[in-house]
Amino acid sequence: METNGRQKNVENGIVSEEQQSSVENIISTRDKKKEKHEEEEEEEQLSVEKIFENKEVPSWRKQLTLRAFAVSLVMSVMFSFIVMKLNLTTGIIPSLNVSAGLLGFFFVKTWTTLLDKSGLLKQPFTRQENTVIQTCVVASSGIAFSGGFGSYLFAMSERIVKQSEGKSGFPHKNPTLGWMIAFLFVVSFLGLFSVVPLRKIMVIDFKLTYPSGTATAHLINSFHTPEGAKLAKKQVRELGKFFSFSFLWGFFQWFFTAGDDCGFASFPTFGLKAYENMFFFDFSATYVGVGMICPHIINVSVLVGGILSWGLMWPLIKTREGDWYPAGLSHNSLQGLQGYKVFLGIAMILGDGLYNFFKVLSRTVAGLITKIHDRDANMHLPTADRQSPTSKHLSFDDQRRTRLFLKDQIPTWFAAGGYIIIAVISTITLPHIFHQLKWYYIIVIYIFAPVLAFCNAFGCGLTDWSLASTYGKLAIFTIGAWAGASHGGVLAGLAACGVMMNIVSTASDLMQDFKTGYLTLASPRSMFVSQVIGTAIGCAVSPCVFWIFYEAFPDLGMPGTAYPAPFATVYYNMAKLGVEGFSGLPKDCLKLCYGLFCASILMNVIRDATGKKYGRFIPLPMAMAIPFYLGSYFAIDMCVGSLILYIWQRTNKAKADAFAPAVASGLICGDGIWTMPNSILALAGVKPPICMKFLSRGTNR
Template sequence: MAQGERENNVHENGWVEEEENDPNQKNKRNLRAEEEEVISVERYFENQEVPSWRQQLTVRAFVVSFVLSILFCFIVMKLNLTAGIIPSLNVSAGLLGYFFVRIWTKFLSKSGFLKQPFTRQENTVIQTCVVASSGIAFSGGFGSYLFGMSGRIASQSTDTTHIKDPALSWIIGFLFVVSFLGLFSVVPLRKIMIIDFKLTYPSGTATAHLINSFHTPEGAKLAKKQVRALGKFFSFSFLWGFFQWFYTAGDDCGFVYFPSLGLKAYKNKFYFDFSATYVGVGMICPYMVNISVLLGGILSWGLMWPLIENRKGDWFSADLSSGSMNGLQGYKVFIAIAMILGDGLYNFLKVLSRTLTGLYTQIKQKEVGVILPVADRSSPVDTSIETSYDDQRRTQLFLKDQIPTWFAVAGYVAIAAISIGTLPHLFPELKWYHIVVIYLFAPTLAFCNAYGCGLTDWSLASTYGKLAIFTIGAWAGASHGGVLAGLAACGVMMNIVSTASDLSQDFKTGFLTLASPRSMFVSQVIGTAMGCVISPCVFWLFYKAFDDLGLPGSQYPSPYAVVYRNMAILGVEGFSSLPKNCLLLCYVFFGAAILINLLKDFLGKERGWFIPIPMAMAIPFYIGPYFAIDMCVGSLILFVWQKINKPKADAFAPAVASGLICGDGIWTLPASILALAGVKPPICMKFLSRATNTKVDKFLSS
């Protein structure tokens, strides 16, 4: 698309009149064309007036954001409660936001009521609001720490006394208290992050380029085609989910339980479950993520668990139930935890070292007399450094609408004070001094996460959350409810550092689309407030509709809830809760995760592309590799498509994948309502072995 724009500019400027056969003229023309391409984005929009920050915050933008937030919260919640792998949905949010407002403006334009045209700044506001709202579905802990407090998850662990079952009232209150602090903590540093340090924020940059392209003539044509493809596969995915529902009248019924690779493989969780969601996720995730998940499933369910199962009666009692943490279940959970912690520790130290090195280098380059700028010190751009037209234009508008530092500090202190007074009432095990310590360190950790995310595109929110689990849990102690204190502290920390990195990404997107920092901040606040209400309501619908939610082998096993609770138990009680030889295996896999990461970084991207990712390998250790097969099918579809027509695959694969994910995700809404209403499917489709089928036939004929 950019290539096409550049060629059009070449023709319009008359450069084709030069001699086509002269190599020097060709080189000069190509050089000029490349220079023009660098500055073509804002040159293209220079005749369009940039709306004020208030005009960017339109009613239609937030109406569309609210509708899309509900859709995306269902998607993220379903992913949270199944396998826990959540791809980036920024592209889908930007694309659908563009589509809905385009329909809105087209209708009003024909009616003669259109007062304000649809701009890329408004598109950015929608994308920011939707991602902020659906982000609460992840950082809210519905598939991890928050659900890990419940009695349903506690029954699968060694500690069944310290529980706090979900209730809509306290969940909404908790999220409102803890979800806004991260926004205020990073606001004073936005100029340092975006302009002075020029952090890349790859996801934010990619989203900005996408939105910018939508609002060019060629980009609008492509966007329409992408939306059409998304709509087709959305409809297919939704109808496929509806069709499957008819065959799920009993336990283990439906296409989900089809033993596509054989009954023996099915027993060990190797089967294709016909999930449009994870086929779509596989098309979005990098190939190595999908292969790593499959390798982890083969290593655990194909090799390790059958071997450990054979040690029944030696390593653990043969009389234990299948869900006992002192039996095979304990190995599944704690070895997965060891790999997650090993990978998390390595990446934490890696990103932290890069953060400190980058900070040192960039501060060193500044003159001694220069004070690091914050929001109130909008120092002029250094004119000694030649900057492009785009950078000058973007910097000028980014510095125009200031968010005062006193406002950010006052907001942080006010919300922190409310939080310190409120959280001990919600969680008596979490004392006020625990919260004070968290809030003293949180701004520094939020900055580290936002800076590291700008360098690497990795948010380590869950790693900081695990750090809070172990420190606060051990501080509170087992006798004073350290398990609940650790899980609650995890929620406080995760929400702060997660929203800080999300807002920094949005500031980068806004910088590149000329959206005001004020509109970005307000949009993030409104989106977060939406998420604090929508996400708990969506979770509550799942919780009430599916009685087996969170149980092993169910449709929604919520694997990370068990993992997080057992992390808290491990932090409070130590290693005494581990079954025989489990600690040794944990050491081995903890070290293996670090060594694999070291080897991957040592070989580099070009030579180490085939090295698996330990975090992805750990995911199927607990729930099995069935979803990995779906994801690998998605990878295979994308691979074949790229071989046949790479440009078309690159342009439309994200839209197709988003349609598959959105359609299957939104089907959970009517499925939940049907379950709550007591409407049951009419058919049970089961798959039996030949021997079992013979017994059933004999029983029925007798």
Template structure:
């Protein structure tokens, strides 16, 4: 969860694929020494890359992609906090295919055994597909273009809109989601073999898959899947039960004033969400405490104080608009996001430049980097058995560089022609400039991610909002141009780092780079169709989607719209004294990050993370209560039985998230069919006698 640490470097990107990470997400230490993994698998034949791409693998990937897309979409449209789901993807992929192969083996008709390479293909495909639900911007930049979000903002820009439609969303994703893959392909050997980048998330994923395919790991995986299934069932049935009591606005357990009506008015309550209890169990403790601290600071202290200035700082009738209290909530949150994002951009980019300098300095001093596709003899002699075997298979199936170049140029050409027809204010020269600089940004993001495990994709996207929006101009559709540019750049940069992580996973599981690349392409293609369809289901089933009173308020839609407005209009769009507060919080976010880095990991774990603090500034603190409950459950479990908690905690959390997430499918169908819940559970103040 841009912090995922359980997340990435921006709060709207609380989605990261790491399994093990440090509390601050800065995991750039060397892997601990372990016994030889490849000696355990030395007796097993590594199938050719074509055999790693099986029909059953893609059937399972399709099923899991739909499941995880619903989960990610629901999280996108509620709070934007998205945990890592790669453990669930790997675990469920292993379970489904293993069950199928055992069934065939029982009847003596099994033609191809299930391998860790095939497991890697499944996980890569599922994560690539469900990742489009996030990078596709359905809860952020695409929704920010809609009239629903525009009507909540500045009335001067309500004409600058583009409402979601299934056709253009699918077309847009197909022309922008593949460029990042082709841009990083020529760099795969440099990143993995020559520079030996760590990619902690990819490494952890590989360890997970390797462990599944040992006898001990397979036994544990079976127990973990059983646990996941139990809590999946409980979570699904709990969502079904709650549905019966939501027959009106502000009805149901999700609106129960747990701490009293006054606290409820300030959005402090436990909303009985199994999803966010599960998310809290996955996220590090510091993330959840930071969220709670941010909720208390904003809704407990700041907003009540600013409300006392009603009539002085803003007009009473503008309270729930961008020129009233809502403006302070959104723009101060944006200031924290930008401050934290800028600090981490400079930090990670600086490490990238320094890392490259050291690599090439080492090259100049005589440690020649191999460039002919084969390691030199000196390297081979110093490599461990695992490294030698992995390097051999990684270099065995090369992807010709001309494929990457031709693919990038072809898709870029189609995109330059197509995008101005989808977004009329985004001109061909805007797109051309982005595609010229995109490979460099993709390389920087992939390299920085390999060093630190931090992806700056959303930071590059926000940068595009301001640059292209200002370039296009307010009178020429600058808001839509900026938001569209955000989508273009964010997709390219995000997929580049994701594929690099996958190459690292494939390197450590002996999965061919070709099978990784093909799996990523197929998964991305699946996501370009599945994600818009799932979003369209939500969009049609819940007419109040995007409204402040909706269960799907999509907070980042308003935040991204406000960023675009700020980019084309300047600071004149801010309410009175809002700019001063924004500057204070912008500087504060950078200062807190600086203090965290200065003190080091030992003490940084006691200092809140600004990115996480920013999220409840606009949304409220209700979901942070759920997540803290999840943390408390895990903490107590670890106190009583740490081994069990570490082994089965992720399975319990995944079950809670998956069950409640998949309930949104039948609930959406019921809403489309016009079937309303029969009851309304509501708490009201007592009558005065």
């Protein structure tokens, strides 16, 4: 009202210039105060730490509770089975952070609620403790992936070597519990110590985003607000519902799998001819759930790769039998069609990996230069001029988080000493496990490993991409070529891959956890201890879980079986390629490899050049390469999951965003956990009672 009246008087020429100026100054001052007040109110509403301001932050020792690690141990076993199943089937492993955070919250919250009602609760459940559980579980289940049970480690076994070479007698190393556990214990902790001194630079000085770590922190923070706790309970209810359905569905399917190609997993959905070319829906709850978690473009890319390979390339190459490759070769011979399937997939994987390696490396270098420049500029700011326009205003959240993050320091001498001690132990131990891996190879790896671990952790902070497998492939080719074929270069390269992959993978995981801890006020010390304990659990649990699969399923690693472990064959042949060159490839396979290698790079270039608007429609070469060896059956499962999510988002986006991750996690967890009793039944010699098989009309006569 005052503003409108003032404008009217000015228009009539009644107010003098001094009066007008005075009125404008008063209104300007009032508007500024109002704007500042609104900004403060908005900041207060957006502030997470204002919500938790009255809650005491427990010391780092109190964040590490016995109940947290008890829950973590149970969940680690469960998640190790899930990751192992995914490892040994297709190798596509989605993020399970949401599931770990949700289930950790549910288990401990239920326990503390019961104790609180009985008056026995001594320590309330905090978001810091929730973060410790999530960190421990993800670190443990991460070993099931970086441990190489579906890739480099299993690639050394006689099953894979014989399958790739066509006969036995070649150097190999069969898995046993003893050396697998020893190997993981001496290589899995180095990455943790290599990046600990850089936590302040990465998280506070450079303010790297670490999207996965940030998203996990926001999730945990929301759980511990009244509204978030209500939503979390609903999400856990949905997760439990679909967990039960998925588990019971897996149990029901088991009754019909008494023989080869029996059961719902062999249902010829699109006809028997399509089934022969690996196009069918296999009723897998796991990959329907994976499809709901993975972005739509990944699911479509996998399907496109399946259509390109099994629908087009393999039928055409098969017509060249007797010309491009000898007729009558065994199904597994790499001199025949199987060689094209494996090596063309490798070409796409290497092309995509090489492009993304240099892409992330260039972004890492550019980002590092920018961050260092900004940091130096901030250090030279005039301290007297507090109103300098270039000075950064720290919000209440940032001030509180930074103060607590810097409170519990991890001494640099501790990190450096830990790295050196473990490196010495590892250098002495590893040649006894792999006699092909000489001590001087290991020393060279450990000299360069901290730099590569930093690059991976920094690049992951910028892009959320961990290139652990790419660094592992780099070690395969360099160490394998250095050792040479006559000195066991294949096994040396695979072992070196494991050493490098574990270091750079755990380094980026730890920095993600530091970011999560920074945003939830969890102490860096509790994060480090939780990561160490989780890694130790993983080093013991993951080999045991793999051993159960290995003993329960004698056909593990064979094509066309329930657990083909496709990447084991891929990694073995990468190592062989690095040592022996291209001499073992079938006719014209090298030309096709060059073509797909270049096509993989070109697709990535087009994808990045066209931006998000059009680039999101370009398939991902790495995802396209996965079905080259396996077929499209799991791609159809994933696309079904993607379609369910798309329809759900179109009908009720808010509900889909809130509950889709929980539903997907339930489908994955239930089917994954069914593998535990399924393996026990197999070990006990219990056979399913029924074989449900589908035959053509002609065969059935």
